[in-house]
Amino acid sequence: MSKETKFKPSASFVKQSAFPSLARYKSMHRESVKNPKKFWDRLAKEELDWFAEPKKVLEWKEPFSKWFGGGKLNVSFNCLDRHLQSGRRHKAAIIFEGEPGDIRVLTYQQLHDEVCRLANALKGEGVKPGDRVMIYLPMIPEAAIAMLACARIGAVHSVVFGGFSAESLKDRILDCGAKLVITSDGGYRRGQVVGLKQNVDQAVASCPEVRRVIVLKRTGHIEKLNEVDRWWHDLVKDQPADCPPEKLDSEHPLFILYTSGSTGKPKGILHTTGGYLLGAHLTTKWVFDLKKTDLFWCTADVGWVTGHSYVVYGALSNGTTTLMYEGAPNQPEPDRFWSIIERHRVTVFYTAPTAIRAFIRWGDHWVKKHDLSSLRLLGSVGEPINPEAWLWYHRVIGGGRCPIVDTWWQTETGSHMITTLPGAHMMKPGSAGLPFFGVDVAVVDDQGKELKPGTQGKLVIRKPWPSMLRTIHGDPERYAKQYWSEVPGTYFTGDGARMDKDGYFWVIGRMDDVLNVSGHRLGTAEVESALVTHPAVAEAAVVGRPDDLKGQAVVAFVTLKSGQKAGSELVAALREQVSKEIGPIAKPDQIRFAEALPKTRSGKIMRRLLKEVAAGGAVKGDVTTLEDLNVIAALQSSSGEES
Numbered sequence: 001m002s003k004e005t006k007f008k009p010s011a012s013f014v015k016q017s018a019f020p021s022l023a024r025y026k027s028m029h030r031e032s033v034k035n036p037k038k039f040w041d042r043l044a045k046e047e048l049d050w051f052a053e054p055k056k057v058l059e060w061k062e063p064f065s066k067w068f069g070g071g072k073l074n075v076s077f078n079c080l081d082r083h084l085q086s087g088r089r090h091k092a093a094i095i096f097e098g099e100p101g102d103i104r105v106l107t108y109q110q111l112h113d114e115v116c117r118l119a120n121a122l123k124g125e126g127v128k129p130g131d132r133v134m135i136y137l138p139m140i141p142e143a144a145i146a147m148l149a150c151a152r153i154g155a156v157h158s159v160v161f162g163g164f165s166a167e168s169l170k171d172r173i174l175d176c177g178a179k180l181v182i183t184s185d186g187g188y189r190r191g192q193v194v195g196l197k198q199n200v201d202q203a204v205a206s207c208p209e210v211r212r213v214i215v216l217k218r219t220g221h222i223e224k225l226n227e228v229d230r231w232w233h234d235l236v237k238d239q240p241a242d243c244p245p246e247k248l249d250s251e252h253p254l255f256i257l258y259t260s261g262s263t264g265k266p267k268g269i270l271h272t273t274g275g276y277l278l279g280a281h282l283t284t285k286w287v288f289d290l291k292k293t294d295l296f297w298c299t300a301d302v303g304w305v306t307g308h309s310y311v312v313y314g315a316l317s318n319g320t321t322t323l324m325y326e327g328a329p330n331q332p333e334p335d336r337f338w339s340i341i342e343r344h345r346v347t348v349f350y351t352a353p354t355a356i357r358a359f360i361r362w363g364d365h366w367v368k369k370h371d372l373s374s375l376r377l378l379g380s381v382g383e384p385i386n387p388e389a390w391l392w393y394h395r396v397i398g399g400g401r402c403p404i405v406d407t408w409w410q411t412e413t414g415s416h417m418i419t420t421l422p423g424a425h426m427m428k429p430g431s432a433g434l435p436f437f438g439v440d441v442a443v444v445d446d447q448g449k450e451l452k453p454g455t456q457g458k459l460v461i462r463k464p465w466p467s468m469l470r471t472i473h474g475d476p477e478r479y480a481k482q483y484w485s486e487v488p489g490t491y492f493t494g495d496g497a498r499m500d501k502d503g504y505f506w507v508i509g510r511m512d513d514v515l516n517v518s519g520h521r522l523g524t525a526e527v528e529s530a531l532v533t534h535p536a537v538a539e540a541a542v543v544g545r546p547d548d549l550k551g552q553a554v555v556a557f558v559t560l561k562s563g564q565k566a567g568s569e570l571v572a573a574l575r576e577q578v579s580k581e582i583g584p585i586a587k588p589d590q591i592r593f594a595e596a597l598p599k600t601r602s603g604k605i606m607r608r609l610l611k612e613v614a615a616g617g618a619v620k621g622d623v624t625t626l627e628d629l630n631v632i633a634a635l636q637s638s639s640g641e642e643s
């Protein structure tokens, strides 16, 4: 596909959009970057409700930022109470569909009451502002209720995706020092009950600080609780439906969300109150060009940042109706998403390229069975979208009528950074588009020099922005080193990109040892350390291999301790080991046994070489005989390919 293929939103879409012209976007963007303090100050005051108005927009001591100093607010007040005074009081806040087909609707008033009851119960358990609370729940309204209840009393939540193992949950509980865990007796996924509670039991056994586990009844398959456990319904039953929101400093921590980096274990990304909410709120409002009548469906799990910013905070602070679906896209059949859109009349649909590629594979006939005429806007997030998938999404799901916003951002950025602004921008399939307001992004070389359009380099952000991460929980040095040392004076995203002559950004993918598997971030170092915990393994090196469906597949090269035998049994055991240590999402797609790993003279594993070997495609399935990679390494190093 030529880079110049452009799509224009329809005239009627443009006419109704908040930003109907490129010129308007350009002048506003120019202004926002030239004078960010003025820009953000105005919007913070216009868009959010404050108990005390901010006095100092930004305090910047690179790499640490403080936004809206002197300001006091509460995220749950902004997401709930302020709508009760408006005409939205009895509007649906959450429309939920469970995998078995159960449907629940919570109005803003009802959501407020549930949040208050749980907030009061948390207080009753001794939770104080600043305390960390772990949330390990399925995609059910209680996940949002738990997050908002924490926000209401100033507790810091850390949501762990239900697909992570007991071991991962334990690491996160210990790292953030949580004393309370909120979970359920399970959830439904692919027709099965996912046993979240067993994982919590196992994790909590090694976390002596945890003094309470709150258990929501979802599936009803657990009869008896442990001593530390209490049923959610018992704790909230006598609580008042009113709990005054804490008046919190703008920089009060809101949540810690763990994400993979290039080294070691996942890091706790810390987001705070005012700046984060402003970023999530404004991008939801403008990028999805929200209307009063929208039903907004972001398919991400709340365990990921997309679920935080777009299922919960951004959607609710705008008073829109957000749809939550608990289960798999192909349960009971591959048309589940389309039947949900038809049944509830979803208007804005936001999903990931990996899902779109799966839908393409399952076939258009599943889509054709449904009336998707309620849709007016589509979104993509998580990885670069290949133009073929973009075109299919546009034509088959969007009926050629719905603009697509391709949103580039990260757990660390809190909200969209580069994105199509529908109405104002032409769309170029495969490009995330132009920078959002106040965002100063550039493609630079190793010295930080801006590169000419068309040249690939490092994607950096040159100015602080309100929803940026504040630090890595408990490790400010690592925060400074990881993000602010690679290209001096700028935030390095870890991504490679190029900008074209129209200023559109084309993100190529990660430049570090982070994989993007089905839109999920995975550190190669994490998978490697999971593999070497197996007694048979001497060394492991993990690389990504291009994959048509998942974007990247995980390939592990493994050397064994003497006397250990390579074979399919060991392959199965190693995959299981990774699942146990991290979670099923990290299971290697291929495990290859080697005599030795190719290394440079200084002893560094030659990852670039392994990537090439992995992508070679010559070997299908798991390789259960020993490969002599040193032969290839010797060939490569003799031709000067050491890296």
Ligand code: WTA
Pocket (backbone or CB within 6 Å): 259, 304, 305, 306, 380, 381, 382, 383, 384, 385, 406, 407, 408, 409, 410, 411, 412, 432, 493, 494, 495, 507, 509, 510, 516, 519, 520, 521
């Ligand atoms: C990738 C997910 C291209 C990118 C919101 C980034 C994308 C990482 C896009 C962050 C996009 C996300 N186009 N690449 N529209 N969106 N990425 O923290 O490599 O889970 O650095 O946040 O996903 O992943 P994270």
